[in-house]
Amino acid sequence: MKIDLTDTTASKINKSLVQGRRAIGSPAVGMVLTLVIVTDEENAYDALKAANDASREHPSRTLVIVKRVSRSPRDRTKSRLDAEVRVGADAGTGETVILRLYGEVADHAQSVALPLLLPDAPVVVWWPVGSPRDPAKDPLGALGQRRVTDSYSAVKPIDELRTRAENYEPGDTDLAWARITPWRSMLAAALDQVDCEVVSVEVTGEEFNPSVELLAMWLADRLHVHVRRGVSSGPGLTEVRLETTGGPVALQRPDGAMATLMVEGQPDRAVALKRRETSELMAEELRRLDPDDTYASALRFGVDRLGGAQSTTDRSPLPTRTPASAVADSASRTSSAAGNRPTPAQMPPAKGTAAK
Structure with a gap:
């Protein structure tokens, strides 16, 4: 009516x-x-x-x-x-x-x-x-x-990310961040399966795509390792490759729909990683209305180092590396409105990894 x-x-x-x-x-x-x-x-x-x-x-x-x-x-x-x-x-x-x-x-x-x-x-x-x-x-x-x-809708998305970081207040969020929730969950779940330390990371995707930049920021923030930003023709994010002490871990999505998860010593697995519609992103954002501290930490950590294509998101060298389980501890904040159905990234880390 x-x-x-x-x-x-x-x-x-x-x-x-x-x-x-x-x-x-x-x-x-x-x-x-x-x-x-x-x-x-x-x-x-x-x-x-x-x-x-x-x-x-x-x-x-x-x-x-x-x-x-x-x-x-x-x-x-x-x-x-x-x-x-x-x-x-x-x-x-x-x-x-x-x-x-x-x-x-x-x-x-x-x-x-x-x-x-x-x-x-x-x-x-x-x-x-x-x-x-x-x-x-x-x-x-x-x-x-x-x-x-939504930084992606801005004329200059990378400048928009800087603006979001400079003016962040608890309660702010970005659909560019929601777009990488499945990637964060998948990567955290993959690292939970191996007992290793991450040495370096490469994130590849469209040039000037804010979601690609945010994923690189998040990995650098959580793992304290060098994160290289690669450029591809897309669509969106196309690959994340983590070099670990136990061998490479890679997640590739060349077509924007199906991805391949590759872990050293395990057979390659096809996983559904479709690019989501705006309605799905909004539904995710409305599930929890508390401040997203993980987003704030990643945004503030990496935004000063944004340089567009071929940029590097890292911090000063650290004397020790962070265990891979650090990713799992903060990967996805998403849960159902009724609450509390954990995503793979919210599950406790593997015992071998936690012990490290």
Whole structure:
């Protein structure tokens, strides 16, 4: 069900939400959070589709804020709020309100969104494109416990990573980080199977891809070893190769779908490592709303050493190497909303490795 409102107010929008729920026969509200999407008209459709798909796992009230810029100087001073209210099948498993802000009201979007937030529920703010320099200090970002950006959508992704590191606050996260969760889990699980120390690492992928850079940062941060950044034609990440005292461990994905895990002394194994859709990435981010300390540590550690193609992410030589199990201790923070189903990377390290 869709309800269009022109030159409206937040009070009228709330009344329309109640009216829509009653009309479809489901007045009860079972939503777990409010998702605020800040985007432009061009990207609103794709962002809303991803949010609706993610709502199957996390029923939510979705507020899409679109700031419209009038071309006529005379109309720029006219403030107006138009809204489209969607409930039922048109809004996934929750509710959707598309807000189009004109004139001066566009500069006060937080005042429009505040009365529409679900009471006593977490708020997540997502910028699919055009994220602010400091999300935590942005007026809309200040409303959220979780702030989601996407470095990959920036014109200069590597510069965007630097900006994210310089302005990081607990609760910030990046979809470029969520894209490498399966890689981190797979690598940690592979290292759990061997008793060794990692000597060096090479991460290969598309040039200027922030996910490739973040994976290199994470490995350098956790293992304290030299990490070389290689460049390939993609798509995305294509290979991670770890040289260990027990022989090489490699994970290769040349086609963006199936990968091959190679461990010294074991037969090669094919593993599913498909590039995920935005809806899957958002569903992952909404499972846990606490600060992601592993992301913060990797981001702050490696961002000063970013140099684009053929860059090296490492720190000063250390007198001792870190056991491979250090990767497993912090690989994936992802668990189910009901909680606590561990991913392979969250399993305890192998006894032989822990003993080292």
